[in-house]
Amino acid sequence: MRKTVAAISLGIIIAILIATALLIHPFGYPPSQMDDYIIENTQSETGANNAVTSVVFDYRGFDTLGEATILFTAVTGVVMLFRKKKRGVAK
């Protein structure tokens, strides 16, 4: 019983995913002004040849700040989780 329910729900989910992939709008449509602007102006505005890096660190720098914060939080959590317990401290 549970296996049949699982198989039916899996089939429904796969059908929904395939329908979504078929119904999504084609690649590059509707055309955006932003990508052409970045490709044309990234070398004169940011001075970097690598357009991806100029987007990551200049146009979308705030996003990168969040990324760095995520890394910082992950490191803090791991170090706190595996910290060495001090001897002689009252439990």
Next chain:
Amino acid sequence: MIMSKIVRTISNLLTPLIFIFGLYIIIHGHLTPGGGFQGGAVFASGIALLIVAFGSYNIQKKLKEHHLSILESSGALIFIGLAFGGIATVFFYNFLVGSSFFGHIPPTGFNPGDIWTGGIIPLMNIAVGLKVIAGLSVIVLVMALASSKIEIEE
């Protein structure tokens, strides 16, 4: 735990090359594919190779946790400081383009590239690279230390 002599010899040969490759990806982040995050991950994978080959106890004697945390915090501070440097115009404004420090402007179109371009982008790449190197190294080192049974003094 220490691996055999073959593994240790090959790790000794390979880790300088991995470190140089990671630093190259960080420093050339504004010219070639890659950047701070990717190069830092490459560098930290070299440290992970050292930890696997030589054991976390031996690496821990040379690579202290609090030194790495200082490195990571300084990377974050450099990043935020560079972001606040352009606060006169807007947050994350590239205020070094056109100046004499990393300020060359390349011609539009295909060009071989110049390391002295990009404004704050190479400096931010270096800051994020320091941060990722220290962060991933701390994660790998702390987890390896915790999984090994040896007692280590603080």
